[in-house]
Amino acid sequence: MSINASGWKPTAPVKGENGVPTFTGNKALMLEEPLIFEIGSTETTGVDFAEGDVAGSRLGDLTRKAPIGLPGLSEQETVRHYTRLSRQNYAIDLGLFPLGSCTMKHNPRLNEKMARLPGFADVHPLQPVHTVQGALGVINELAVWLITLTGMYGVAMSPKAGAHGELCGILAIKAALEKRGEGHRKVVLVPESAHGTNPATAAFAGFAVEDIPATPDGRVDTAALKARLGPDVAAVMITNPNTCGLFERDLKEISDAVHAAGGYVYCDGANFNAIVGRVRPGDLGVDAMHINLHKTFSTPHGGGGPGSGPVVLSEALAPFGPLPFTARMADGHIQLIEEETAGDDHPDTFGRMVAFHGQMGMFTRALTYILSHGADGLKQVAEDAVLNANYVLRSLEDVLDAPFAGAGPCMHEAIFSDKGFAAGFSTIDAAKALIDEGFHPMTMYFPLVVHGAMLVEPTETESRAALDQFIGALRSVAERAKAGDPSLKTAPHFAPRARLDETLAARKPVLTWKPPVAPQAEAAE
């Protein structure tokens, strides 16, 4: 598609959905938008600066001479560009977002307002500690909630995301083993249904990873796990509730066995929202667990991040956690324990894993959400999340294969498979057809232990009416997939784009924009 000098594209009328052409490629309120590199110029700027002489003199010989190639837009063009782009996105503000294991719940706007208070947003991480007592107070107050809700001994607040928290937990385990003189324990056991980050994390920290199989009812094979325990096992990484949406009934029994064998229990707490206020992981013998603040305590996903992954630690592991952390002193002021202040009181910390104190903006949002719900509301959160998921499971199990429906209630997410679809039809066709129904699809092909998995997590912030509409849509899609409706193979039909060629993108990666080659230059080559 050619691009003319002013950035208009395309340059000839294109066909619309039902054959009606438009010159611009736009469809009334749905507006196509070129890249900033096609519409901006290096002379344009949307920011005014003070007048005056700005000759520099201390740059050595390093003054930049070559152009950078950064286009600018005026303020209005910028607002239009990003507003138009935003309209090509599905988001929780538009409708139900049933991505299992990802937990897309409503983002209260009070959280956003509080995170933007200058007292939190406009303070520097290296200000003298006595000038940031309120910011440290937020961290400390949130830490108290996390410790209390999980029944644990301490918490490391600084990990920047769930997977970073996993690394934190595994590093604390490694440090504890080394302190005991048992650095030879090199094996981490990971059940089949674990998040892919779990084995990647263990391998990153230098451990050998061994899989533990699942039982037919979607849980860890406890007998197989116990049989594998021994003097070479450092830890078990287990997800509870697990990625099949089921509660690991034997976790306490597993923890006791792992501890008796000299190992530690890491719990992937990505699904803590299903049990918050009803179960304390500390009571189940967990030594370390990360909490995805964005999932359980609603901070916005922002198209993928930022996340935040505080890690709660048992008494055995707490001394090994990372710097920095906060401590409230006898006189009420909050001390920041970092390299200088750790001193002789905290000799076992494994060190710093991020430049500053972690995701303050996420802490503020999470604490705001927690205070809004309170201890009673958080319990209701877990109950409604589980109620909604079981309602979806029971309402669809007559039309969709539900591999674990007979294995007891699900927790916060319901799992289905593509078994029973017509030949040639699979999970991806159902997912893309849901897009045409106005829903974001569920998680596809995960967990790996279920063939053609569809993992649905409605969350607690969906009303019954929203659930019924979603159930109706998925029911209709399932019936069409069973009947082999060919229109499913070409879905979505009403999205901003038809199915995208992901193979082409991986085979010939185009990761940055490059100016189009002029036809005459192309011919000369």
Next chain:
Amino acid sequence: MRYLPLTSTDRTDMLSVIGASSIDDLFVDVPEAARLDGPIRDLPMHASEMAVERHMTALARQNMVAGEVPFFLGAGAYRHHVPASVDHLIQRGEFLTAYTPYQPEIAQGTLQMLFEFQTQVARLLGTDVANASMYDGSTACWEAIGMARRITRRGKAILSGGLHPHYVSVAKTMAKYTGDVLDTALPVLDAETDIDALIAKIDGDTSCVVVQYPDILGRIADLTPLADACHASKALLIAVVTEPVALGAIRAPGEMDADIVVGEGQSLGVGLQFGGPYVGLFGCKEKYVRQMPGRLCGETVDANGQRGFVLTLSTREQHIRREKATSNICTNSGLCALAFSIHMTLLGEAGLRRLAAINHAGACRAADRLAKVPGVTVVNDTFFNEFTLDLGREARPIVRDLADRGVLAGVSLGRLYPGEDALANGLVVAVTETTTQDDVEALATALQEALA
């Protein structure tokens, strides 16, 4: 409980559809001993929007706000003016509340933005490619060291004394577990960078040399000789940029042949936020792209031949490769990357260069003024918007003293390097477009009084 839409009638009806007599029936798999009855004691119950706002506002008031006082802190986090439209646009629900773009047909907004971000970052850093962002600069730096290990199959990384000490700490923490050997140094106050010393350390075991640009004391050096020395020994040069605005005024590390350039993108669009969330920038030469950690967005076409964007090269990632993945990262800093990208789009090349020039000029004026304070010496010969003062006595208590006088004076090297006597007198001072002449005068006066 204003965010929970189910009524008690809904709950009763839904339980009957499920075939359960009470909510407890749905938690039967939880062992009895682990079940909690009633809300957890010692924690408060739910509160109204107004009550929560009052509580949080009271906490916010206990902080000294950067924008309300003369403010000179940098050292890896910088205070810049963020145009109003940046925060307005990132709060659009379709950006704010979208998830990772796993379904590209209905996530083109996020994906096109990431593609534009990658291009902006690559051009700014002077690299062939860039990824869709990392957690922050310090973790991006660590990931770059791991990437160099995979590429060179060597495990000794040389870290410049000018590298931010927290970045060094992060690398040390991680190296304890991955087995990398780190050769580290401290900055030297009276030397103008340690490039020659770094070159002398490179040998056949070296995987990479990591150098910050401008460095922790604010100094800038030509990286070309270092890049040549690295490449002569088949090692990689990793450059770390904690102040991306600098690249509007000085040459990009990629232009000086750095193999991997990582950075902290907080300066543009994101704000101080007491240390996070920030946005890690990560660029490299094209030939190393398959060893790069993090998410990547790529261009492709849809079934109708229209241009579109998808997440790509996921065969490097944890959800496919599990224990063989290039890293365990499974997110990026999407919203912060968006803020960075919008701010960069508003600036454009002309605006970025002008912003950089204003920062540099302000810093030059401030350095000249502060040098006139009795007992104060400006350490740097070169700098962009940040430089180091030698106060002739321990800087840490002076910083506390100045805070009590209502001036946030800068970052003392004593805070960054506790116990290092040779650095205790150093104060790192940052000046940006938000710093006024009056602010500089206030700092000079307060400093003079405190040192008297």
